[in-house]
Amino acid sequence: MATRKPPDTSTPADKPTPPGKVATINDIARLAGVSKKTVSRIINRSPLVHKDTREKVEALMREVGYVPDPMARGLAFRRAFLIGMVYDNPTAQYIVDMQYGALDALRDSGFELVVHPCDTRSTGYIDGVRRFVQQQKLHGVMLVPRASDDPALARMLEEIGCRYSRIVPVADDPTDGRLVVTHDRDGAAEAADYLQTLGHRDIAVITGPLSYRSAVERTAGFVETLAARGIGIPKARIVEAGYTFESGVVAAEKLLAGRKRPTAIFAENDEMAAGVYKVAMRAGINIPRDLAVIGFDDSPLASRLWPSLTSVRRHTRDTGRIAATMLIRADGDAMRAASVRPHLIVRDSCQPPR
CATH class of the missing domain: 3.40.50.2300 (Response regulator)
Structure with a gap:
């Protein structure tokens, strides 16, 4: 004689999510015995939900591994x-x-x-x-x-x-x-102060693109700080570049080609400073004995160059x-x-x- 299966007397809230099925917001609401709107408020950190309810629902979401769908939340x-x-x-x-x-x-x-x-x-x-x-x-x-x-x-x-x-x-x-x-102006001013303290007077600058406000601010901070200490930078010692390694190479070639070279170069980012290193090495110019170099950014590149690069750290x-x-x-x-x-x-x- 066949045995009849006893009726399912559990309530919907007692039933777990079937194995292999991803829990939904409806499942969470059912299992927690709250409305879908309440779960939605908890997901979106609404202050309108009682603390005990919030803790209960969040614990349940962790237990079943429920992760809110960003796109559904967005809709x-x-x-x-x-x-x-x-x-x-x-x-x-x-x-x-x-x-x-x-x-x-x-x-x-x-x-x-x-x-x-x-x-x-x-x-x-x-x-x-x-x-x-x-x-x-x-x-x-x-x-x-x-x-x-x-x-x-x-x-x-x-x-x-x-x-x-x-x-x-x-x-x-x-x-x-x-x-x-x-x-940025303050960082460049600190670089200028340091070179002046070391005794440099013939100093050049490789700027970023002057269409960038950062390049304008760094150039002004550097030039104005030196001017306040009686050190002028001629226009020929200021070369605009593009914040790239390649543009730093081109600018350094202009500055280091003549017989009277600057004793220091401030490059307004580390990529361009690396370009200065390349030109100096090809020309047999020793850094720092013959040429001091400062960069800006303090990127990982600064500590990987040899000699390691003095640079303005800006906490990107x-x-x-x-x-x-x-x-x-x-x-x-x-x-x-x-x-x-x-x-x-x-x-x-x-x-x-x-």
Whole structure:
């Protein structure tokens, strides 16, 4: 005689998620005995949920391995849980460090990072950024130099209602809580002070592209600091380059080709300083005995060159972390510009002139 299977008397909330099935928000609500709306509020850190309920639901989500779907959350809130990083910068290490910093801030936040390189010199680039923001439904955008130099880009983001943070070398408005100020002028001034203290008087500068606000600020900080100490830099000793190794080589060839060479060169990033090293080596010029060299960024390259490069450290990873944090903080948080101050790291590439 066949045995009848006893009826299932368990309630829906008692039934676990079947093996192999990915838990959904509906499963969490059923197992916890709360509404789907309550689970959604807990996922999105709403203060409207009682502490005991929050702890119960979060423990259940951990137990079943539930991970909120960023795209589903975005549909519910009509915005994706994505942070964009818009940049126009030729220095690869700088961009990598900036991304690492942003990822530090976004870890465990539920937000993800997407990047958008652009050419700020091209017509229509702002329309391209607008499409990127709208298609991805971005929660906010980090504007990295040189994109952060353009006020028209910031105005466009305001017009479409997208929050943003800007990384800038100097603050036009210190009360603007969307700014991360890197104080490039101060870092260059410290480099100038150091060379002057060593006794250098015939000093040259390899600038970044003067269409970049960072290059303008670094050049001004360096030149003005030396001028205040009675040391002038002739125009022939200031060569504009492109923040790349190759452009540093070309600029160094101009500065080191003559019979009367400078005793020191300040290159406004480490890539260009490495270009100076190459030209000096080919010409039989010893660093630091015959030529002192200072870079800017204190990238990993600085400690890998030989002799190791004295460079201005500007804490790029910290800058990226702060810029991303600004985008995911609560709307009511204090709004004031943040500062990341540079300082000189002295290594082996400088000594007093012979």
